[in-house]
Amino acid sequence: MRRRTFAASVGAAAAATAVAVGTLPAWARNNDRPKQADTYTWKNVAINGGGFVPGIVFNETEPGLIYARTDIGGCYRWQEDSRTWKPLLDWVGRDKWGYSGVVSMATDPVDTNRVYAAVGTYTIDWDPNNGAILYSDDKGDTWGIAELPFKQGGNMPGRGMGERLAVNPVHNYELYLGAPSGNGLWRSHDFGRTWAKVENFPNPGDFVVDPSNPTLADNQGVIWIDFDQIGGKIYVGVADPADPLYVSEDAGATWQAVPGAAAALGDADGNRTIPKQSAVDNTNGYLYVITSWDPGPYNGGPSSGTGGRIQRLSTQTGEWTDVTPPYNPGRPIPGFGGITVDQQNPGTLMASTCNNWGPDEILFRSTDSGATWSLSWDYAEGEDRHDRFDMDSSGSPWLSWNGENQGPQYAVKHGWMIEGLAIDPHNSDRIMWGTGATIWGTEELTRWDAQGDLIGENEAGQRVPLPIDKFTVGVRAEGVEETASLDLAALGGTLVSAVGDIAGFVHTDLGRAEPMIDTDWSTGTSVDFAQSDPDVVVGAGNVHGNEKGHVGVSTDRGKTWRNAARVEGVPGDGHGGTVAVTADGSRILWSPSDTEITPVYSTDLGATWNPVQGLPAGAKIRSDRVEPSVLYSFSGGTFYRSTDGGATFTSTGATGLPTAGVEDFRAVPGHKNHVWLAGRGDDTSGAAGGMWQSTDGGTRWTRIAAFDTAESVGFGKAASQSGYPAIFTSAVKDGKAAIYRSTDGGATWTRINDDVHQWAYSGSAITGDPLVYGRVYLTTNGRGIIYGDIAA
Template sequence: MMALPNGAGLSRRGFLAGTGVAVAAVAVGPFSGPLSAWAGEDSDSKQRDAYTWKNAVINGGGFVSGIVFNETARNLIYARTDIGGCYRWQEDSRTWKPLLDWVGRDKWGYSGVVSMATDPVETNRVYAAVGTYTLDWDPNNGAILYSDDRGETWGIAELPFKQGGNMPGRGMGERLVVNPADNAELYLGTPNGNGLWRSKDYGRTWAAVENFPNPGNFVIDPGNIILADNQGVIWIDFDQIGGKIYVGVADPADPLYESEDGGATWQPVPGAAEALGAVDGNRTIPNQSAVDDVNGYLYIATSHDPGPGNAPAASGNGGKIMRLSTQTGEWTDVTPTYNPRGVIPGFGGITVDRQNPGTLMTATRNNWWPDEIIYRSTDSGQTWQLSWDYAEGEERTDRFDMDSSGSPWLSWNGEDQGAAYAVKHGWMIDALAIDPHDPDRIMWGTGATIWGTEELTRWDSQGELIGEDEAGRRIALPVEKFTVGVRVEGLEETAVLDLAALGGALVSAVGDVSGFVHTDLDRAEPMIDADWSTGTSVDFAQSNPDIIVGAGRVHGNEKGHVGVSTDRGKTWRNAARVDGVPGDGHGGTVAISADGSRIVWSPSDTEITPVYSTDLGATWNPVQGLPAGAKIRSDRVRAAVLYSFSGGTFYRSTDGGVTFTDAGAVGLPAGGVEDFRTVPGRKNHVWLAGRGDAKEGISGGMWRSKDGGTTWKKITEFQMADSIGFGKAAKRSGYPAIYTSASIGGKAGIYRSIDGGNKWYRINDDEHQWANAGAAITGDPLLYGRVYLATNGRGIIYGDITA
């Protein structure tokens, strides 16, 4: 059962029909308790400040797996993400509002949203199928979240199985749908043999559809823990002309079912296996569908790969677009016949124009280079036009221009190389939707952002895109282009691994998108130009903060893992590669001495010795006395002193990182330590945070040392702690404010102390928990009370004391 916010109600809904599984429906209401919870008593009200929380603007940064327009209410749009929750569009500001920030650590898997459904009859109703992993990584089962107020508050119907919001196939669907003929009825397609499920009471309780005959059998790779999922029941769609219900199943031999009696009985659709099951010897499955209820067509996009990011088929086509006449049962292959790459690896999203019957669009899946292709047809798939094609030479011609100014990092610091543009139409395009109320508006999600335009029908007024030259080669003819821009503002979906606040600048290391230097928290910044695929660690010289270092994972063996800036993050250069450290990973932790004279880097590999540099990374030397993979930090006052921790041993260097020795500490945990940090302005002060390891019998908590790591005191309030950080003191010459993501009395939260750690107060509330938050935390050195928080899927959150 989920820990409830103050004031929330709870009701038992009994047993699932026919399953014997108790399912609780939990009503999550607005937080009505105090904004701060605290440990201990204190008369100083300043300790109990209320906080206002916002995002440092990155704009996107992760996989947007679905975009759902309400069919009857204009401008009611929802977006779902694989680890960052779901969002509702706000037309007035053209931004997205997060809807699941109330999800706490105990149910962090609810931040992975595998499907959404918006009610076309009672349009305030919205539903989300949640659960991040089908593996035991997520200790909880999945759930259906239901809301009667467009996601402002939610109830929870727990399910007896897991769902995979961040598993392969997460962009397929939609797996969760509302029956437009009876909006109290919902259907849910599930993975791993759990079949088709149904609710008849607005999502409050659920039961398996016992007579649904096929739970699916398609597995990408049974020998791979991630790819071994049975993709199961993929989507449900409705024919509103004849009243049929269609269900797509991950079974190439039996991929499509229909019901003509409201779900009482189910039959395979004749000819479906031949139409959908294979392309050029590759098994294919029906990953998405769209219905044209005027012409009576069901369109199905197939792919050999559930996606979103696996490699394309080695050879041959891997998918097609099939059209089923819902009245006659006739199948027609309407697959686009041309792809500039030569083969079509498969298809992702598919959508129809409700205002212009016969108009539909689809996108390639995993076309990768030089770009994905979006196809558009205005004659029910008989002919198609492409979003881009090759022109003469190495150039290409496009239907539209890409305006990435809303997210300047979308170029990945690259440059156009012929037909391979730095700013791409996208990749992993499973979310593709034309506004049912406005044929000029389309949005599509990618592995990084949402693109969109309000000029879509200008596509149809352009001249033919494809022609032939004298040699018979296909060429692209000039077209009058429209503009596609970023439509992801407000949707923040990065996994942040480290933070450093310099005062006037916030430096971050970020999964998949390197990292950023924010000098304006309300503005998306360019990506750190250090060739990281993922940033893992950042640090700065305390007495010379113009010098910043960072480390990250890199692709290939050409670039160094450490990046260095000497102008406060405006420009970066890669440090030299270290012999014996391959590419593709190994970011680890990096530290720079307080005066900026020494860098110490510890790759995240148990076989690679940490190294130090005295020339800002131009050359490296092996550190003496440290095990591989040890975490490293520098003293914030003493330039020659650095610290390290590994396996229960705390190490100290007094010669700038050349050698480390055991500091002689006892009583520290042997594992489960997430973070340790040193205190600005306090030499020899070190704090250590640990989650512990229940399987190994290691307890978590927090420890502090005032003598450089020789002796330690355990902070008894904390059962576990993820991270520790420091900011401006509450009083002049006072101890820096301490911030931590930790648990007191079993309550995970963001806690602060302004008296050196004697008393701690929770500064977030139950409406602001951000699921699995707190891998890194730091205060601002210039602004008392401001705290920056890393989240695993909701970007960089920062809080200020409420005015």
């Protein structure tokens, strides 16, 4: 596949429509206006992964048909020819942004064109909408929507359990859905178009992680549905330690608790455990169930004792057998995350730990229906770790987290939060598993069995490694872009980003995944560059621990970074805030978030810091893009300006700006004193949203009448050599959230995306490219960094 370069046009075409704006100054009104809207193509800046992949689903009858679901970034279909994933839910708009959280998927084994997704991001009021079942007759290229009368939790605790959604392989028009929050078991008899509660299903579940914590207080409910194709039974797992498993032997007409299930699936040390996942061996007649004390994906096990088991139920005799692996290197098994059965080799199955934090997750493999197990890695004497396979992270070089192996603690891990674990039902050599950061996979899996034992004993009784022929596991996340991106800086030929959970990146090729920025950030929150000296790049981010600095500095266009000095009194564990650098690169200003520390400035690239005078804590700061001595700030309805390089700020006396809900403001390249401000508004305070622009450094402002609300604003190359920079915004016009562009200083605006390309939420930051006319980069909350070009 030809690699996409930084200047390449990309994606599928999007129609555009024009909208007009209100009163603007003469310099804006008199500019030439475009005669025709441009068509745009859209693509991702390549990061490859970056978020949690809780489910991977293979179709049982069509080889190569694979789906992956994410917790906030939609779902994907595997493309075998290119070995990449195609996003399927980019059409989700801001009004239904919760549909980007996918709690379960099901692919039809009879009519393989049919696929279903259970969507809804939160069961609490963070998501204003109820959940839905999405149904597709063309493998996810287009979708219908069946709304549900309750919420679903694609980004809630328990999202790696399941699958909660299942197609009956005998009557494929029938689907089952396990609901959270005590809503029970639901069923459809018309290919997912309509749904009704199974009124005679006796148990809606009762397991709550922590009733005192709103995000952990939800009843986990009905967890999964599985089909015994030998006896025609339907099994349902329920989050109720006292009654965890039910069965129907009459096609769902009646339901009974499975005898012995509570005793078999309970924890040996008396902890309350739940049946997280199941897998059926329809050749030998076994149902395998894994348990954990917690629904995951964050936690491991209780402070003492083991937290998980693997139980095997004979679907013909009802006999339970404990097939839990007897050993986990260095500690008890904290709980299991995923389980999968090899359909080509009955009796072969694999399971994963969930959050076996130190030093790594374990994959277990059995070829005798769980009677014996082998491990993906193990200790020899002491902590001398030995592995069955090598990890090739070249597909996502940031997976090393800029670290190095420290004994058994590898920089590139097997993963954590492994709950999506699946052997290809058509190819015993292929496995994929999702982690909190990526998808790993191999097409050499059966070499595991030829390796024999990993560890043996010498004559002195010491554990020693045995010689084995390793295979390779590599990144299989190409095309999955699941980061929450927070800020962008386009230098021209270089794009710098601040990204949630994985710091940020410097891209000189938009189609190539890069190592992450080498700073102390856990999450990048803000980036900037010196307009007249773009070799100077700065960023800020959240950090862990109180010894680390929040600001990073590069003087070679982002190739290398160093950490600025820590600001005394700003704690770790967050507080990244916003950072700005003056137009000439001589001064850095940083405003930490969520602290009582007022902004600070540095005249020596972050070696030392001085308090800024005149600004409240948390005020956002931006630099004028022309005059090095001028900077701007906004907080609580007051706009501030500095004319001494950020040492002091004073209010401009501006009136009419919103007092809350301002998401972004930016200064215009090449135009001293030109500032644009975007506001979402705030329902609590009654502050209005919209967009405003100033040409005198923030003293007088003109409201842009076109927009109801706006969330970000940025600038790119002008349409003509003497024209005003192109303006881009993520905004709402007449109730419709979209991406808009103006090429005439704000006199007219054109929508440049369409309803097929909405990405749920794309409001944190937006910027044009200073060298490529029309190009726009925008952040999303779960679909990575999107960029668009005018179609050739």
